Amino acid sequence: MRLTPFAHALALALCCVGARAQTVVTIGYAGALTGAQAHFGKDSERGIRLAMDEINASHPVIAGKPVKFELDAQDDGADPRQATTVAQRFADNRVSAVIGHQNSGTSIAVARIYAQQHIAELTPSATNPEFTRLGFDTTFRMLANDDFLGEALSRFVSGSLQAKRVAIIDDRTAYGQGIAEVFAKQVQASGATIVAREYSSDKAFDFAVVLTRVKRADPQVIFFGGMDAQGAPMLKQMRQYAIKAPLVGGDGLCTAEMSKLAGAALDGNLYCADGGRSLSKMPGGPAFAAKFRKVYGEPVQLYAPYAYDAMMAIYRAAALAGSTEAPNIAAALHRVTFQGVTGQVSFDAHGDLRAPAATISTYHGEKKMALTEVLK
CATH class of the missing domain: 3.40.50.2300 (Response regulator)
Structure with a gap:
């Protein structure tokens, strides 16, 4: 047709x-x-x-x-x-x-x-x-991964911060517990002593009991395995309890949101590791x-x-x-x-x-500042 x-x-x-x-x-x-x-x-x-x-x-x-x-x-x-x-x-x-x-x-x-x-x-x-x-x-x-981040953080804590007494808290998640365990193993190998080992959860916002026990141990550094939603109130409460040790953690704490959540408590009181190079x-x-x-x-x-x-x-x-x-x-x-x-x-x-790669950062005011970069 x-x-x-x-x-x-x-x-x-x-x-x-x-x-x-x-x-x-x-x-x-x-x-x-x-x-x-x-x-x-x-x-x-x-x-x-x-x-x-x-x-x-x-x-x-x-x-x-x-x-x-x-x-x-x-x-x-x-x-x-x-x-x-x-x-x-x-x-x-x-x-x-x-x-x-x-x-x-x-x-x-x-x-x-x-x-x-x-x-x-x-x-x-x-x-x-x-x-x-x-x-x-x-x-x-x-x-x-956390093996790389944990090693970078342990070297920073032992070397740059020269900390010998370390407290560790984690939120019991696969992330928080995992990075805390890696950090604990590696910081001990660097010569530091773990003076307190505490646990929380990824739903907690009140850390009074945990921080009271940690304060008694008189650590020079407190490591937290967890995210910013818990790390920020923990940092604020550390200041309320007059705990002078800085908070240290992985990429879950190294965020833009951390500056909003922690406010003035953040200034010079946090060291964290990103699992890559800094954005800049x-x-x-x-x-x-x-x-x-x-x-x-x-x-x-x-x-x-x-x-x-x-x-x-x-x-x-x-x-x-x-x-x-x-x-x-x-x-x-x-x-x-x-x-x-x-x-x-x-x-x-x-x-x-x-x-x-990994980047260790801190916060001046509420601005994130890269301190050192670690490459494989």
Whole structure:
């Protein structure tokens, strides 16, 4: 049957539309989007969206087909049980990769679910070493782990602070307990004595009992394994109890939110370690910070640059594999290498960075100031 000129033109138009049709590639993101840690979760989500917008604006083509990346952002509440529900949703929906989870406890809890479906799980923030030592080839970490951070902090405490008497408190989470145990082992090896070992929770805000016991031990430094939502009130209460020892901790305390929460108590009283270079020293840090503030009207909290690089790593893996299928992306991530905003991104056999970094910082007034950088 011969087509009329109109029908012929319509058929050609439909053919061209079909040829230009984009394949939608869904990337999952899981973090705490509500609750006390929501500022971390939203920070990472924003970093991912910046990367995704840039990638989509470049009209990406993979294996000869135009693609468009979309984000499925889910709230795991920093709760391993809720995280399991989110992970199962991503697995059922066959997302191409997952950025997250935010916390060590949630990341570890769901790793097997993703591994069984051959879906890559790239955390921009979870630092417990166990995450990448579970025996799965789908786990990847975008920043230094607690072994590296704990060693950097122990050397700083023993060397720069010359502390010999150390108290340790942790919040009993996979992150807090993990980094506290690493720090305890390494600071003792440096010659310090642990004069008090106390525990709290990631829901606590009153530390009167713990700090009363710690004060009796007369430490020169108090290490806290936990997040800023607990670290800030702890620091305020340390001042109320006339405890002169500074507070020391990992990346969970090294945030922009810490200055808001702790206020004047922060000035010169906190030393913390980021699992990477300071934002100003990252290869793409200053430009990223400016772009982030322009788009969102707020400063980077902490993890946004790592989340941005996680999305870029996924895109590069898809291009390298010539596929948007999850198993192919997961396999290609082991071969990805590029200069990201945060530094050189490439992964060892476990999925950890080959060249991690750490930065020890303090706060003058409410401004975060980098003191020393530690490179592998």
